[in-house]
Amino acid sequence: MSQLKLKSENIKVFYKDFQALYDVNMDIEENRVTALIGPSGCGKSTFLRTINRLNELIEGTRTEGQIYLDERPIYEKDRDVVELRKKVGMVFQKPSVFPMSIYENVAYGPRIHGIKDRNRLSEIVERSLKAANLWNEISDRLNSPAARLSGGQQQRLVIARVLAVEPEVILMDEPASALDPISTSRLEDLIAELKKNYTIVIVTHNMQQAARISDYTGFFLNGQLVEFSCTDELFVNPRDKRTEDYITGRFG
């Protein structure tokens, strides 16, 4: 059993009058991939976005309960959100490369955190692109617009951008849903590699994907965490009837 990285305690999220999450309790271990599965609108993305407090951007959102990152509460009055988001990076469903060059995309994060030295920036850019398995494909055109890359390359660029700020946890919100099968399998290989150094929480629609890449899986339904256990156990031997129905394709 490896070390506990994140612990959520009775997390509830409300969008105005609508309650999106009901008392979610989950222990997320360090250097493991934790997958969140469930039908659309079940709250898995909402839960993911509570970990870097990105839900706060939506007006009328209220979060109750607590999440601990390395035993330090995330929802605390004087908690520095900037520092939290530096530690907890996020990759979105749609590859959100910025409208600038490949280099600038990766250098953006370190720059806003105060790194100005050109040599150091170049070093970080190279290291991050290598870690995201993208360096070999694009090292000769770092200054061309990032938007010209393919979807799969863009998604790996976004991952490189996240790695450049040296996070500890990486949240991924259906990162492969817009990708073709080959790009998806490259992304999955990348996730397996990143696991050595980072804690990964990934939301996915694709149950086979969850089964392939994750160590732990949580099944969400209607805002509740129905079942959370080792991936092998959840898929082979679900304890809850609803989990069984979902993974056997009876709904969702």
Place this chain on the structure above:
Amino acid sequence: MGKLIVNGLSAGAVKVNSEEKNRPHGRQRFQPLNIERGIEFLLKLSAATAILAIILITIFIFARGIPLIFKTGLIDFIFNLKWSPTHGSYGIAAMLVGSLVVTLSSLIWAVPLGISGAIFMAEIAPPRIGNMLGRMVELLAGIPSVVFGFFGLIVIVPFIRTHLGGNGMSVLAGAIILGIMILPTIISISRDSILSVPAEYKEGSLALGATHMQSIKGVILPAARSGIITAIILGMGRAIGETMAVVMVTGNSTMIPGSILSPVRTMTSNIVLEMGYASGDHQAALFATGAVLFIFIVILNLVVNISIKAGKNYAN
């Protein structure tokens, strides 16, 4: 059948028609092909009318103006400081400089103010208030220019006269009024372009630990850049072309202004002030002034198109 006409592109309608003919007992209640062709013709006609009107005006302006430019010489027409129709001297240098000075000095304050306002409305104000402010600004764009001119004449000109000296009719008065007039253009178009930046950019930046301000400066403004440049250039086009309000507050003397408190005449003012009584070469000189103005506007539009294309290069 009726449904097919509704979504009928002309190609689709042609196909339907031929199928109809092949069917032995198909009754033709109406002929979709003719209706299609009729509508297409009407649309073509309206487009052609609009374009033809513009082409004719352009030809007319140049046909009336160019002969005079040949007569005085292009260099002399543009660089001669002396505008004195009674003596047959037609140099528009003072007005050319006047237009540029008034336009640029209005841009100097209206651009930063307008873009900051747009950022506030799109990014910082709560959406409800931002929308309300945006609608109010658009309302400002609907006020006739003579009203702005009147306001300038009654309020700004006397204010400058009492507090800053001169007789108040000045570059400064023109710059203030023009700036107010182009603010709605700059604000609305910048705001629209900031609002149309995909939410993923902002979220992506915030998720990296950037603050809201860092995200605005680092990602949102660069993404909205081509729209903001368009806003500035359209504002500039409006400022160069504006006539009524400028005539009313700038004093209109045909000299290059020595300071921002000096009176100034723009190219548009020159045309409107003298067209009532001009004839012969004098009238031709006014058309030539119009031609120069026309070329200015065309250049501005080209710059807009180029900047939009440059922006697209980087966008998704």
